[in-house]
Amino acid sequence: MSGQPPRWGPIRSILALSPLLIGAPLFALRQHYTLPEPLTALYNPTTKQPQLSEARILSHAKYLSEDIGYRIVGTKEHALGDEWMIQQAKELDDVCTRAKERSPERKLECEWWWQQGSGSHRFDMMNKRLYKTYVNLTNVVFRLSDGTPEGKQDAVLVNAHVDSTLPSPGAADDALPVGVMLECARVLIETDDWEPTYAIVFLFNNAEESLQDGSHLFSTQHAIANTVRAVINLEAAGTKGPELLFQATSEQMIEAYSHVPRPFGTVLANDIFSSGILLSDTDFRQFEQYLNVTGLDMAVVGNSYLYHMRKDLVENIEPGVAQHMAENTMALLQHLSSPASPLHSLASGYVKPRTVFFSHLGTFFLYSYATARVMYAGVFVASLLLALRIKGGARGVRPLARGIGAVAGGFLGALVGANVVAAVMQRVLGKGMSWFSWEPACLGLYGPAALTGALVSQYLIGHVPEHTVMTSMLLLQSFAALAIQLLGIGSAVMFFLTSAPLLLALVLDTLKITRTGDGVSLWTYALAQLTPLLTGTQIVATVLDVFVPLTGRIGGDAPGEHIIATIVAATGAYTIPMALPFMHRFGTRVSSRVVVILSVITALSMALFAMRAPFDRLHQKRMFVIHMENVTSAEQHLHIAAADAAPGFDTLVHSMAEQFDAHGKPPTSRQLSDWDSEWDVLYPFSAFLSPYMIDMPVDEQYDGEPSAAAGKFVAISTTNDVVDKEKGTRSFTLVVHHPGIIWTAVAFDAHVLKWTLDDNPPDEYARHHIKEASFYGNDRWSVDLVVKYPSPISSEIPENIKIDFVGIKEQSMWPGKKAEKQFGGSAMRTFEALDAWLDEQTVGTVDAMLIGCVGGIALL
Template identity: 30%
Template structure:
């Protein structure tokens, strides 16, 4: 029988050094590798036929200096288009004409498509498409590379997506001037309407002459600025694309976890990738900038926050990837290569791992099975060495397994409890500008949950037949069983991200095998050396992947709306990362003489962090420029016209749609006068779509601040009923002409006994017969001609001389600051506020 005396334990003063070592490993390895970028190349390297960051940076400087490129504006429709065409002309002048043909096509598109609960209708949006074809190519399969040059309101959009536009220009420039041919023509699409509903990409893929030949797409976008671009969507069902990513990407940054989180719908963003896969039925790779999301869609998305090294990183990757895919034999028949999904991830940007979903299932189940077998062997070995029956050891193992399940649950739950309590106290987003608080608020409580139950157990248990060292091993076996069961369950459920549970499990199995093959397994705590060494790679990877998620998700808490407690997402990511990183490590504190010292230290750090977050300026979420508060509101004029044409209601005010959980709370003590701010629930109960100029506006998120002085729209928006034609005894047609700004919305609500049976918005598609409200977003680019449309309504009794339907028209004057009182109101906001506001006119008619 092997017994471990107390004095064989590691001295207690090493206790604080144990978690400190792993913390230092995180800051010394994970953080530097996460932010690592290659050296930016200059014009001196141009003769090497490689991506030149200096040249791309100069292009970005010019493009971003155009300013805000809103759909329909001169900056977007004229200046940005002219800049891109000018650069393309330069490239064509330098083209190796003996090797390539280059065709530039500027086109306009108009169309319509359903998007969630609304219909997007667009007119005159612009696309610049460039086709580069090798002289020797006979292929009719094209590779499509896409990004957009338009902007959200009030941002110069250097990162989103000017960064990707200039990357495409430089990639095209290098390929077109290098004597390196390829098999398939490449189409570079610079689209001018992504930010307003993915319009231009829909127009291209459904209408352009080259679209039918595009067989795969590389889509480039951004949800941040100035770091590495992440691959966050692939396929779907085309794992060969990930194989090409692995082969050709020089600086890999990708994970299936990001793909499955994005496709779950919790991310408040979308990309053109949706249009290409949905309407073009073509597979592809979706890549985006994701670092520093605090500047995303704000006035701070400038070239100043983008290092040249970031352009070099993305340029190296995209140039190599495009060259690889342009020679892909799979492009000849992509349908033949639809063979399921892929599992993929990078390790610190150094190495990329990918395999098919089928292999992943086999791998996960095999690892779990191996864990069960080896744990049984270990239990048998413990029984043999301790001279007790296997049943005796098994009974203690079951008890310890229950303890570990409690630890696992507490490790996940305690950070969520902290997030929930802070939210109830009105202290959400305390970590928003101080990310280190995540460690104290969420990581440390998770570590307490992981360590406290097993520490209490080890201090109280009095089993002299099985050594303390064996009890600690039983705890680790229990954690392995939990991971194995999760891996099996999530694999059966179809979650490809289940690989994150298998990685630490595999390395634990390896250390267990080595310990079982030697006498280390039975020599007190001698086995802990191999275990610690084996967990270095899993710790680094698990902390790396969840650090990525926290870095990407944290800024989204400032724009995810007030209805969701984003702190829960951050706490969940921190908890999951902690449990996976430290699950096989925290039980080892019981090899120390005073493991309670570690738990006490974690409690102190947690308490201190809570104090700093709740009672000091450290916990204030916002900082000017770097971590601003997004404030979104409209300067609204609501005008309600009755059936006889009389104006029954005319009101003005500011309609707030708060972007984060704190709503107006932090503004109440500022110079902003919010007296009279009320919810709009009562409006929603009595008026179509709440009687406001944003259809479907959330009743919980939005509040109304009345204003006594009428808001005067910058220009008139007119809706004229051109004609009313009775088609038959039960159907009547109304013909309208709408003239206004580049972004308008229509809301149609038939009365109870009336059905909207037809309209002019979609070809060969009628609205579903219903009494529900129909929402139409209308936007135009360079073509600002009036919208002519008709509505056909059916009524069983044929009485068309009574009210049949309500029609609401919202007009958004986005690039206008508003009248003097609106400008004064906007100037009263704190310096850390990032305003997103403009005048809007809502007119409600009854026909």
């Protein structure tokens, strides 16, 4: 008899660990999602000092998104948003005048500009080459400085966009950040003892959703653009939770972010965004490309189901979201305008980030890559020495190899288990995306499957002592931290945060400080599991908040089911790494029983999720519908598409065809290429779509209305058309005249030698796409081209260039123009009936973007 207390069984052991297993995630989630108390008063009732008011911010957002409405570039509402923005600048200027009257000696100057200009820029996206052109777009610019030339020489730019996109009123995206900026400017001006050492430039840009035209206009044409040294870009892809720092491009700006009161961001998010995995972009691109500046990109990302949807309304913005963004933004502006600001040093260039940073339970940590390499190397060396000492030197290599195989096999098994279930749900049962309407739901479907796969994999390895598994896990994690960091990837910190506490736990266990019997103590498990639970829970929450709603807009061909299954398996393995040695603690007999239980749970979970509908009224399916009037053929069609792989879309479209097709025929399936122009107003996002087409009847009122088929909307022509037979070239100005039409797009095939879009057209015969966005009332744009012909030219008149063109009727967008539906023609009459039909048929689970377009072909 050894006299040691008997080892507890699995159930009793789990019960003993349950306070940790339940309490740590709950605590982490509470810290993760906690928002500040919203403030309503403009002034602190005790100190009488100005304060940031969420109520004021949301009133701005509500006016823009609901009183004005859908501020799509080129519409009347977009012009109204511009007028309102000018009025806000004037009011801030008045506030500034009164502040100066109160404190005449105060060093404060307020200036504002209404910028208007035209331009063009190349905008590559999704591996597609695209050119943008715009006419008379506007920005409102407001600057705070101390009034001296020195104080204006170096500035921080804070940016948000006033416009919204096609199917959305844009309360969060981006009226909320507009309100945040206005409120920060007011509070700074009214704080009598605040004086800026460095200037702050507030840019309210008017054309982000049309592919960042407003930020391009400011960056390339505004007189004070060359004073900008750093940028803070404010965005929103959701309506809930804290705003996430997802891009930081210099060490100086990461250090500046450390001064915010409620940090929320990690180098992991920065690395994911920089990798291009997320096909998303912001105005930040234009500032980087044309101003060569550093900065911070911050966005609200929780509940991104409403991103670019009709329900992006103030009523759906969570209380505290505006307060959180405003307080962090204010702290950044105060620091960057203070004497401690790094702005002056950024004038001579900035250091690209070689900084590890992360927020953990509300505390912000940052340190250099050099420090990280030392720390991670120290943990790895200590882990290696500990492993060799525990396993008896070289004699322990073989057991450790088996342990490493067990850990690696467990991770791969988790991936396989989750993805097998994903394949069954998607391809066998036809019940994909059943978890969509609640971000954590996928944990219930793929969590048991991943754990089952991890345990099944252990049968290939055989039994390995739990201590060996833990030691092998320590070696793998510490090695991963060091190796990934040596590659210059700051996200290696995620493995450091799990290996360091595991090292400590094993050291204490080896010294028998935590051990009360044979084998590994439960205290060792608790110490080793605490940090992964806290860190992993925060990672799981953030990643699922981003990626689950994202599957609703990444295209029907994307493997959304497998993406989510893989995320659950990988983040689950990170969050509960001690599950594997814990199972080896009790041998194969217990593991077999657990596998059976988990298999039953997985099967039951699949059955339950197979009965779930992916969408509901607050988590809707996105549908894209274009009513196309073809100028060339005088035909009308409905083009219908979705951007997800959820089941049921085909059935819905066939039902729609029965109701709306001119001849009651089934819809025609389409496969889009760069030579299909019907969807070019959404190019290159249209590459995500696999649309259908329905023939539409020409309604009784069509002949009497000013329709596209009557040729009254779009005219494509050339001027200055000259053919040089010797050089084999044709020079001309392409002119697009589009009264009443916005967001025009043209596409053509040619070998362009020179044009006014940029200095670097492709040196080959290629397909070219040019998209336009202009201010309301501007109905003409042009581009000069020189194209190459085959040499020699064989006829007096060379071959014509075929131009595919398309545009959106400014008065034919539902529901944005619902109040003026009588002016929208046949498209709006169709949309009114179709929208009501969709709501009835789908019980409100579909949000359709309904736009009326005209298009056709011109030979030049």
